[in-house]
Amino acid sequence: MRTIDVDRSLCDNHGQCAIAAPEVFRMNTDGVLEYEPTFDDALLDEVEEAIDVCPVQAIFLKD
Numbered sequence: 463m464r465t466i467d468v469d470r471s472l473c474d475n476h477g478q479c480a481i482a483a484p485e486v487f488r489m490n491t492d493g494v495l496e497y498e499p500t501f502d503d504a505l506l507d508e509v510e511e512a513i514d515v516c517p518v519q520a521i522f523l524k525d
């Protein structure tokens with residue numbers, strides 16, 4: 463398993479991460495980001511893509 467953190471003070475809730483890695487990131491019905499803090503290694507490529515496309519670099523891979 464791997465772990466991520468999202469800096470909510472940076473996140474603008476535009477949802478690019480949810481498009482790149484929908485198994486880990488999603489926008490709730492209020493348009494606010496929800497995410498899985500831990501995810502399977504098999505999703506690492508998708509999560510790295512989400513990190514790359516986040517316009518404010520709010521997603522951090524912790525381990």
Ligand code: SF4
Pocket residue numbers: 468472473474475476477478479480487495515516517518519520521
């Ligand atoms: S792409 Fe970045 S700014 Fe946009 S919702 Fe995801 S974490 Fe937030």
